[in-house]
Amino acid sequence: MIRLGSLAGYAFSGPRLLGGWTPTSTPAVYTILYKPDEARERFAVIYVGHCDDLSTQGLPFRHRRSPCWVQRAGSKWNLHIATLDVPGGGPAHRKQIAEELIGMYEPKCNEERFDASWRDEWIGEYSDAPSTSPLPPPRI
Numbered sequence: 001m002i003r004l005g006s007l008a009g010y011a012f013s014g015p016r017l018l019g020g021w022t023p024t025s026t027p028a029v030y031t032i033l034y035k036p037d038e039a040r041e042r043f044a045v046i047y048v049g050h051c052d053d054l055s056t057q058g059l060p061f062r063h064r065r066s067p068c069w070v071q072r073a074g075s076k077w078n079l080h081i082a083t084l085d086v087p088g089g090g091p092a093h094r095k096q097i098a099e100e101l102i103g104m105y106e107p108k109c110n111e112e113r114f115d116a117s118w119r120d121e122w123i124g125e126y127s128d129a130p131s132t133s134p135l136p137p138p139r140i
Helices: 066-073 091-105
Strands: 002-004 010-017 028-034 044-051 079-084
Touching: 002 079, 010 028, 028 066, 028 091, 044 066, 044 091, 066 079
Parallel strands: none
Antiparallel strands: 002 010, 010 079, 028 044, 028 079
């Protein structure tokens, strides 16, 4: 298991060696990873995707972005995959998770980019200070 995302909130299955891995016919968010330093047990995220059926993505090496993965990792045998099953999550939820991860890790082999920052106008301002205006009394 590898944890990815903000506050490492998503528990991905893997990482597994991509070469020799057989995709299942399940919906998932998936990440392609490699070890920049083979001596360390750390991975770099180089691609994030999501789909309704992993077996239709051309994995492991017929995916349209796989040449970028191999170039980035130096060899197809340095590539790993981690998958996230989103229980009860539909396509929109998987897309949201993938976009969050792309914004956070900025994987070099993803063509799209997403801003990982928040702006006050999106969610409103937040303060730890107590409010100066009391709430009206409850009606009974």
